[in-house]
Amino acid sequence: MLKQNKFISIISIAGTALAIMMIMTLIVVNEVKNISIAPEDKRDRTLYITFQVERERVNESSFNTRSGDVSPNIFNKYLSDLKTPEYISIMSDFNPEFKQTVNVEGESNYFQFPRRIVDASYWNIFSFDFIDGNPFSEEDFQSDVRNVVLSESIARELFKGEKAVGRTIQINFENHRVTGVVKDVSTVFKYASGGIWVSRRSHGAVLLVARDKQDFPTIIAEVREAERRYGIENEPWFLYFRGPENQKVNNMDNMWRGNNEEEFRNVIKIENRRRIFLFAVLLIIPALNLSGFSLSRIKKRTSEIGVRKAFGAKKHTILIQVLYENLITSLIGGFIGLIFSYIAVVWLKNWLLGVTDSSTIPLNAFLSPAIFVIVFAVCVLLNLLSAGLSALKASRMSIVNSLNKNDQL
């Protein structure tokens, strides 16, 4: 069947592959960002608060506003003692390009490394692979000595293969004791990635890990209660914690807007609308194209369909036959498209995943069953959109007309 008209088959397969590639690239990226794998293996039961807004009404239309990531004071007073979450942690942002001056104590060989500031509870949330030593404990965190955990590559560079645990390094000329060394973490992991993890209270993002997903509404209610408490204690100022959002929402684009719940919900709405629009464009335009091909293909086979009908084929037999034949093209295209989408994600990871060059992408995310189910579903959908019309027409042709090739297509 495919060999009947090679040129058109190639074009249809290419068209399908292209459409599937675009759609699957989006889905694979989404999967990599959302799947729960080590070290971020509790993503499915984590809630994120990445922004706080403090406001005071000046008059009808204007506010005094102070906003930014969650401040340590607010965290200590209003979030650190929430009841329901299993773990609560506040951590600074990690920007691999924003580097600090680092040297081994007593040496004047200066390095530039990026850091993340975290608390002790941080180490419960993620599963790190410790090569040597341990994370710092709550007592270490409370003590006057500053502790750090190093990534394997940074420890190697600083200590040239000597044992790092127990030694002291200086970060911006301040002493820090190394308590552990972990395997390097890919920057795909927005919160687990780091180079040097420093124990200190910082402003940043708050992660609330629930024991179970079902606790989410309770946790959100507790956060709203904390906001109310702030409002009472700080009249006339009031507070809004953006979110708390789940993993999916937290990873959407343009999530840095919205000064209250209403505005923020609206941002999410717009973002969802945009995604639907994008998927529609990626599906409908190629479907229009491909339906042109399948119409012409059916046109050529009018007489064949006539013969089949003359020998007793029913309407739905013809319908299913055309759809089924077309599905083969779609699946071949889908398979090629999926492979290309993997290539695209690996090749364009800087843009698509926002990771730095040296980082690897966890391969498990590529092979998750969800992806194969989705790719099959998209193929079937594209097939229905592109061959549905021609199949319907083919099945409705009258025998005499089609045998005469006096077609109505």
Next chain:
Amino acid sequence: MIQHIFKIIWNERKTNVWLLLEYIIIFCILWFCTDYLYTMLHSYFSHKGYDLKYVYDIQMQKKPISGDMEIDDYALAMTFLERINRHPGIETVAFSTVSVPYQPGTWTTRYYINGQDSIFMNDIQRKRVSSGYFDVFRINVEGDIFDWQDYTDREKIIITPLRGDRFGNHTMLFPISEIHSLDNRHWQSGEIERVHQVAGTADRIIRLFHQPAMSSLFEPLQREDVNLQSNNISVRVKPEADKGFAERFVREMREQLTIEPYFLSSVTSAQHLQTQLTTFYGIRNHMNSTYAITSFLIVNIFLGILGAFWFRTQSRRSEIGLRLALGSSRRKVQGMMLLETMMLLSIASVAATIICLHLSNPEILRMLGIPFVDKARWGIGNEQNFINFGITFGFLALISMLAVWHPARQAAKIMPAETLHEE
């Protein structure tokens, strides 16, 4: 000839209606792609009012201080200035707070103009800078630049009006001589009213290319606000020193710029920082997505047209054979097929243009949260419609010709008898 082609188009109207519809849809899609890309790239490449080439950001940090060490920040900054100016690669140095176009954060203030308290606004970006700022960022100033260290220049300011003589969201009342502002920086201590004298004007400034231009008010950085760690330190380097400047500078100046308790932390290109900032706001991502989707649509359109015409020309082999048998030359037959395609495209383009002109509603794009929809903001007028039409039509004509030319040639190569035989 043309009449004849019209006749053919009319006779084949059943298939041609489909083709016309396809053309109209494709034309509209391409029109919007062109329109959007043009607006986006126009804003990307337009003059921002400053120049970041050869500009670097110098980050100083503070060592932990033991005991009660007295720090005279202003004196330390002067030492810093003196030492950094000795470096051969440095052209100018500027200190500023929340004023550089490559860092997040702006500071807006409420103000009124020429003592008219009826005009009270809060859409002005306030920037505190040292005198070198205008040199470092190559900002064109008409009038005097204040001497930031001179106490008598304390209330002198430079303002940047927008297009159409607007300042803030108000049409300018020339001459603006005085601006009253409410200094709300120390929000705990309330607002202090200050009266500034306008000493000069500068070109409008677009902080980040996807954002609208906002009026700015530049005022001298005060001595008490000088701080090596919290100020932004921007330097313009000599073009010949640009290559490998950051690493070289850190290596050569680390010791000299250790001005206790401050030390040199990093040197980064301002352009790089600005790119990072726009990446953070998702704009780079958005631009890349736009390119990807446009390319996707173009490839699809190309495949679609190729397939449609291939079939059409192939199924008309018998007609071509007949024409050849009746004495038409191969060239003429090919020419006719091409001309017929162009006629179809022209008819479709007229219809599509009418649709596009009525459909271009920015509200739809805004509903989808897509930036760059407000064209007027970048000074793009109706002339863009001509550009859109030209590019769209030219592109579709080109790929249609490609799609028709090859099968037409193949069909014309075949012996007339053979094609007639197929009937």
